[in-house]
Amino acid sequence: MKVKVLRLGHRYSRDRRISTHVGLVARAFGADELLMDVEDKQLGESITGIAQEWGGEFRVSFINNWKKFLREFDGEKIHLTMYGINVDDCIGKIKSSRKDKLIIIGGQKVPSDLYELVDHNIAIGSQPHSEVAALSIFLDRLFDGKELGRKFNGRKEIIPQERGKKVIEK
């Protein structure tokens, strides 16, 4: 099962840090690719630079026509939104399918037809918080928390410590 994350409506200076966090969370929590409908090369290089140091096969891609991409995606399309069905009421069904997943994370203004174009509108709780948190919790539920123990075999690796920092570089 491949998992991709589509970030819609990125605004260059205003959203760069949040979108960077979205990309890093996607990678660290087991997704394979970040797709964006707005091309931001600086952001792409920042995330792929981290992926090169820390390992794994994570990619960042830019797409021109997200609606066409969504229509043609062969798998389950999951929109994370505070207005949707609570994740714990539907994650069992989603996990039982081995289809590829496309997780869609909107910016502040989400096109209203998005709700109709996806298979699931899912809320990580129905309170306002953060698309970064929503993505992390969704992936954590999808992978049963096992993503946190995944090995990335990167050039850099952290050896967990009770105090201080230990990083090995190969």
Add this chain to the structure above:
Amino acid sequence: MKVKVLRLGHRYSRDRRISTHVGLVARAFGADELLMDVEDKQLGESITGIAQEWGGEFRVSFINNWKKFLREFDGEKIHLTMYGINVDDCIGKIKSSRKDKLIIIGGQKVPSDLYELVDHNIAIGSQPHSEVAALSIFLDRLFDGKELGRKFNGRKEIIPQERGKKVIEK
């Protein structure tokens, strides 16, 4: 058990959105208060404004001397850092204690003595990602995922929908 989140090293324009997400995640995932060592009234008002609309008793406070605050805090002090012990190797022990919790979230430069001043240095995986994601996963583990079903009894409330948005305002 009270849970507070201490955000260290906030920088006004650069960190405002990330720190806002930290505050909103703290509230939505069941913490009682956000503390900051840098006073940012605009940020405080933004978070408390959302709390007033959406319910609950969440507070934002600013402190002058975070080391003194840490020393005097009567409870468990938990620093979230990618260099620490993986959360799933220590959350059982932390959950078994009913002591109040102070969760510390650093900015990009964390004072090195912080590692010595806390009871636990905990990693949400040992990969670079996001303090927003780290906080959400830690609180989700601490509260067994039950925080997502919590009622806030706010003026505004979302009724979960398969398609579209439904918000009631009282």
